[in-house]
Amino acid sequence: xxxxxxxxxxxxxxxxxxxxxxxxxxxxxxxxxxxxxxxxxxxxxxxxxxxxxxxxxxxxxxxxxxxxxxxxxxxxxxxxxxxxxxxxxxxxxxxxxxxxxxxxxxxxxxxxxxxxxxxxxxxxxxxxxxxxxxxxxxxxxxxxxxxxxxxxxxxxxxxxxxxxxxxxxxxxxxxxxxxxxxxxxxxxxxxxxxxxxxxxxxxxxxxxxxxxxxxxxxxxxxxxxxxxxxxxxxxxxxxxxxxxxxxxxxxxxxxxxxxxxxxxxxxxxxxxxxxxxxxxxxxxxxxxxxxxxxxxxxxxxxxxxxxxxxxxxxxxxxxxxxxxxxxx
Numbered sequence: 001x002x003x004x005x006x007x008x009x010x011x012x013x014x015x016x017x018x019x020x021x022x023x024x025x026x027x028x029x030x031x032x033x034x035x036x037x038x039x040x041x042x043x044x045x046x047x048x049x050x051x052x053x054x055x056x057x058x059x060x061x062x063x064x065x066x067x068x069x070x071x072x073x074x075x076x077x078x079x080x081x082x083x084x085x086x087x088x089x090x091x092x093x094x095x096x097x098x099x100x101x102x103x104x105x106x107x108x109x110x111x112x113x114x115x116x117x118x119x120x121x122x123x124x125x126x127x128x129x130x131x132x133x134x135x136x137x138x139x140x141x142x143x144x145x146x147x148x149x150x151x152x153x154x155x156x157x158x159x160x161x162x163x164x165x166x167x168x169x170x171x172x173x174x175x176x177x178x179x180x181x182x183x184x185x186x187x188x189x190x191x192x193x194x195x196x197x198x199x200x201x202x203x204x205x206x207x208x209x210x211x212x213x214x215x216x217x218x219x220x221x222x223x224x225x226x227x228x229x230x231x232x233x234x235x236x237x238x239x240x241x242x243x244x245x246x247x248x249x250x251x252x253x254x255x256x257x258x259x260x261x262x263x264x265x266x267x268x269x270x271x272x273x274x275x276x277x278x279x280x281x282x283x284x285x286x287x288x289x290x291x292x293x294x295x296x297x298x299x300x301x302x303x304x305x306x307x308x309x310x311x312x313x314x315x316x317x318x319x320x321x322x323x324x325x326x327x328x
Contacts, residue, residue, distance in 0.1 A: 032068065033068075033071055033073070036065050036068060036071055036073045036074065037073050039061060039064070039065070039073075040061060040073040040074075040076065040077055043057050043058060043061045043077070044080075048180055048182060049146055049178075049180060049181055049182030049183070050083075050084050050087045050088060050146065050178075050182040050183040050184070051088075051146035051147075051149070051182075051183070052088065052148075052149070052150075054084060054182075055081065055084045055085060055088060058077055058080055058081045058084060059081060061077050062074065062077050062078060062081060065077075087183055087184055087185055087186065088149070088150070088183065088186055089186065090150065090173055090186045090187060090188035091185065091186065091187050091188065091247075091248040092187075092188045092190065092191060092248075093174075093187050093188065093189050093191060093192060093222070093241070093243060093248055093250075094191055094250050095189075095191045095192040095224075095239075095241065095253070096250070096253055097195060097196050097236050098253075103249065103250065103251045103252065104251070104252060104290050104291045105219060105242065105251055105252070105289060105290045105291070106290060107288075107290045108268075108269040108270055108288065108289055108290065109269060110268045110269050110270075112268075112270055112286050112288075112295040112296055113267045113268045113270055113272075113286065113327050113328065114296070114327075114328045115272075115284065115286075115296075115298055115314055115325040115326070115327060115328070116325060116326045116328055117323060117324075117325055118313070118324045118325060118326050119323070119324045120301070120321055120322070120323050121321065121322040121323075122320060122321060122322075123317070123320065123321065123322045124320075125320065128305075128306065128317070131306075131317055131322060132308075135308075135310070135315050135324075136310070137308045137310055137315055138308075139262070139263060139306065139308065140158055140159040140214075140263075141156045141157060141158060141159075142157065142159070142160070143157040143159070143160040143181070144157065144181065145157050145163035145175065145177060145181065145183070146163075146175075146181075146182065146183055148165075149163075149165045149173060149175060149183065149186065150165070150167075150173060150186070151167060152165035152166055152167040152171070152172075152173055153165065153166060153167075155172070157177070158212070158213060158214045159214065160177060160181065161176070161177055161214060161215045162174060162175065162176060162177060162213045162214055162215055162220070163175045163177055163183070164210055164213055170207070170209070171190065172189055172190075172209060172210050173186055173187065173188055173189075174186070174187045174188075174189055174210060174213050174220070174222060175187070176215055176220060176245050176246075184246075185245070185246065185248070187220070187243070187248050189210055189222060189224065192208055192210075192222070192224040192239075192241065193207050193208050193209070193224075194206060194207065194208070194233075195208070195233040195234060195236035195237065196234075196236065197233055197234030197235075197236055198232065198233060198234075199231065199232050199233075199234070202228075202229075202232035202233075205226060205228040205229070205232050206226050206228065206232050206233040206237070207226055208224040208225055208226045208233075208237060208238075208239075209224065209225070209226070210222060210223070210224055211223040211224065211225050211259070211260065211261070211262055211263075212259075212261075212262060212263045212264055214264070214266075215245045216266060218244065218245050218246065219242050219243070219244065219245060219251060219289075220242070220243045220244070220245040220248075221240060221241070221242055221264060221271070222240070222241050222242075222243065223238075223239070223240055223259045223260075223261075223263075223264060223273070224238075224239055224241070225237055225238035225239070225259060225260035225275075226238075226260075227260060227277070228277070229277065229278075229279075229280070230256075230257055230277065230280060235256055235257060236256050237256055237257060237260070238256055238257050238258060238259050238260040238275050239253055239254050239255075239256055239258070239259065240253075240254040240258060240259045240264065240271065240273055240287060240292055241253045241254070241292075242289075242292065252290075252291045252292045253292060254273075254287055254292035254293075254294075255292075255293075255294065257275050258273050258275050258283075258285045258287065258294065259273035259274065259275055259285070260274075260275050260276070260277065260303075261273065261274040261275070261304040261305055261306060261307055262305055262306050263306055263307055263308070264307065265307045265308060265309040265314060266309070267286075267309050267314065267327055268327065269289060270286055270287065270288065270289060270295065271286070271287040271288075271289055271292075272284060272285070272286055272287075272307055272309070272314065273285045273287055273307070274300065274303075274304030274307050274316065275303070275304070276300060276302060276303025276304055276318070276319075277303050278303070280303075281299075282299070282300040282301065282302055282303045282304065282318070283297050283298060283299060283300055284297070284298040284300060284304065284307070284316065285297055285298075286298075300316070300318055300321075300323070301318060301320075301321050301323075302318040302319035302320050302321055303318055303319050304316055304317070304318050305317050305318060305319065309327065312326065312327050313325065313326060313327060314326075314327055
């Protein structure tokens, strides 16, 4: 009896056991990252090329989602913005006013081509398009590129690899294009424009514009010249200059008075340039791609305008002649 009473008293004094705590609420999935990802996908798809508008689009994206800098999409946008901004910021090209090869490129694997004259024809000053069509030639200035870079209009595109832009003040920019047609780097050739020697009174005649530009194997080749008398700039005119296409670092510069034609030809890994002007010697020059030195010089009847290689032949259009050379 006593044991039973003790048991009842003990049971009466115990507090009821607390129910188990409910499980914590499930974590709420924030839909915002998905929204950011979708927004970034739209921006990236619509702005695959580097232009001022694509830079503005990424800038706007970053402004919309600046409260979430830790999210991958926002980080990616910040990286892309930096890439675009860097690509669009013109890098100045340097121009030593002497023949120099500060960083020679690899030597060509083939010997310098020999050019054997096959035919000469007086063209009668018919238009360039007729010459190109009759010989099934192309200057390669085709394609499209982002327009109005840094307030300049698109002047021309070389084979989808390089675009040259020109401002109302005749200033120029040279843009290297990527495989998608977007700008990967912009270079400012302003230092190449005016030689250190200018004959007094000839200041208006010595602006050396970009005549030609192209990228081959990571090297940017630029032809700059004034199409007036070389004496006006002390003979410091009409160069081919080679730069690293990614950084703009100078690789070499040719001697002067080797290139004032509208283009270059790349033949068997070598460069064929042309120079001439009224009352000046007219030549084709074969230049080494390693350092720009002259490997061969061929006399022309008059100053060259265009030099185009096709199917083992070199077609040269001068002031009044059309010449065809076999490449040997």
